[in-house]
Amino acid sequence: MIKKVHINAYQVGLVFENKELVQVLEAGSFWLFGNKEVFVYEKKQSFVTPIELNILLQNEKLGTLLEVVEVADNELALYFVNGIFKEVMTTGRYAFWKGYVENSFIKADLSKVFITEAVPTALLEHAKVKMFVRRFQVANFEKGLLFVNGVFEKELSAGTYYFWNNATSVEVKSVDVRQQQLEISGQELLTKDKAGLRINFFVRYQITDIFKALTENKDFEKQLYVLMQLALRAFVGGLTLDELLNRKDAIAQEILENVQAKISALGLVVSDAGIRDVILPGDMKEIMNQVLVAEKKAQANSIMRREETASTRSLLNTAKLMEENEMLWKLKEMEYVEKIADKIGEITISGSGNVISQLKEIFVK
Structure with missing residues (x-):
C-alpha cells in the first residue's frame, strides 16, 4: 500500500x-x-x-x-x-x-505550607488554582495569630494570606483590636448597711497583647466580665448607701486600680469605666424621697429662722436709733403718714401731740 x-x-x-x-x-x-x-x-x-x-x-x-x-x-x-x-x-x-x-x-511543592514560589496573587484566586490554596483574611481593624499544626508561627497584620492546601493543619485566629465596650448590667448588690440596689456598669477596653488574649486565656471577654463583676460586688459591699451615692463618680477608678494587674494578664488595657445607673427598689425609693423631703424642709425652716432673726435684729437697731435721735423719730412719723395716705382718702389728727400715738389709737380701735 x-x-x-x-x-x-x-x-x-x-x-x-x-x-x-x-x-x-x-x-x-x-x-x-x-x-x-x-x-x-x-x-x-x-x-x-x-x-x-x-x-x-x-x-x-x-x-x-x-x-x-x-x-x-x-x-x-x-x-x-x-x-x-x-x-x-x-x-x-x-x-x-x-x-x-x-x-x-x-512548579510548586505542595508539601510545604507557605507559598514561596513566584505565583501572582491574582492567579491564586483563579478558579483552576484556588482548590489547591487555603485563603485567610485579616481585616484592617484586626490582628491575627498563625498556627501551623497547632504550633504558633507568627503574628499577622491586616491583609490576605494564602497557603498551599495539604494535610498540614493551618489556622488563623483573629481578633478585633479596636476599642470596645463591655456592659455589666443589672447587677443586684448589697451595700455595707444592707441596702439592696441594682447597678449598671460599663468598661471600655482594648486588646494590646493578642498572644496573651488568645493563647494564654480562654474567652478573655468573659473573664474580663467576671473580673469586673466580682470587683464591683466587693467594692460596693464595703460602702454604705450614702457613701456609694456620694462617691459614685470615683468608684470606677478605684475598682480599676485594684484589678489592673489581672486586666494586664488578659492582654487588655482598660481606658475607662463607670457606673451608668444606680437603681433602688420601690420601697427604698420612697424612703429616700421622704428623707430628701425632710432635709429640704429642715433647710427651709433653717432659712426662715435666719431671716426672722435678721429682721428682728434690724427692727431692734432701728428702734434704738429712733430712741436716741428725735429727728429720726419725726422722719419715721412722716414715712408712716405717707404710707397711710396712699391707702386712705382722709385722716383727721387734733392738737400737736405725738402723731404716731394718735395714728396708733386710730388703727387699734
Missing part, C-alpha cells in the same frame, strides 16, 4: 507501524509504503500521545521537538502559554511542542 502525506510548516507527523513509532515527519510531502498509520499534530497544541510517552521519547528526533515536564506526587505545575496562564498540571508527565509558542511553567 502506498499513500502520500503532506505536513504543513506548523505540523508534525508521527508514523506508526504495528503501533511502533518508525518515523517523525516535519514540513513537506512524503510517500509512505506498507501498512503504516500517520498521526498529524498541531504544534500550537500540547502533545497528547497515543501510546506511552516514555516509549515515544526513545526516538531522538521526537525528543528534540518536545519539551517534557514531570510533576511529582507532592507537586503541581502552572502552565503558561506566551505568558498567559493556561492550565494546572497535577502529578504526571507532560509533553509540549517547542518553537511555535513560548511555554513556561511554575
Whole structure:
C-alpha cells in the first residue's frame, strides 16, 4: 500500500507501524509504503500521545521537538502559554511542542505550607488554582495569630494570606483590636448597711497583647466580665448607701486600680469605666424621697429662722436709733403718714401731740 502525506510548516507527523513509532515527519510531502498509520499534530497544541510517552521519547528526533515536564506526587505545575496562564498540571508527565509558542511553567511543592514560589496573587484566586490554596483574611481593624499544626508561627497584620492546601493543619485566629465596650448590667448588690440596689456598669477596653488574649486565656471577654463583676460586688459591699451615692463618680477608678494587674494578664488595657445607673427598689425609693423631703424642709425652716432673726435684729437697731435721735423719730412719723395716705382718702389728727400715738389709737380701735 502506498499513500502520500503532506505536513504543513506548523505540523508534525508521527508514523506508526504495528503501533511502533518508525518515523517523525516535519514540513513537506512524503510517500509512505506498507501498512503504516500517520498521526498529524498541531504544534500550537500540547502533545497528547497515543501510546506511552516514555516509549515515544526513545526516538531522538521526537525528543528534540518536545519539551517534557514531570510533576511529582507532592507537586503541581502552572502552565503558561506566551505568558498567559493556561492550565494546572497535577502529578504526571507532560509533553509540549517547542518553537511555535513560548511555554513556561511554575512548579510548586505542595508539601510545604507557605507559598514561596513566584505565583501572582491574582492567579491564586483563579478558579483552576484556588482548590489547591487555603485563603485567610485579616481585616484592617484586626490582628491575627498563625498556627501551623497547632504550633504558633507568627503574628499577622491586616491583609490576605494564602497557603498551599495539604494535610498540614493551618489556622488563623483573629481578633478585633479596636476599642470596645463591655456592659455589666443589672447587677443586684448589697451595700455595707444592707441596702439592696441594682447597678449598671460599663468598661471600655482594648486588646494590646493578642498572644496573651488568645493563647494564654480562654474567652478573655468573659473573664474580663467576671473580673469586673466580682470587683464591683466587693467594692460596693464595703460602702454604705450614702457613701456609694456620694462617691459614685470615683468608684470606677478605684475598682480599676485594684484589678489592673489581672486586666494586664488578659492582654487588655482598660481606658475607662463607670457606673451608668444606680437603681433602688420601690420601697427604698420612697424612703429616700421622704428623707430628701425632710432635709429640704429642715433647710427651709433653717432659712426662715435666719431671716426672722435678721429682721428682728434690724427692727431692734432701728428702734434704738429712733430712741436716741428725735429727728429720726419725726422722719419715721412722716414715712408712716405717707404710707397711710396712699391707702386712705382722709385722716383727721387734733392738737400737736405725738402723731404716731394718735395714728396708733386710730388703727387699734
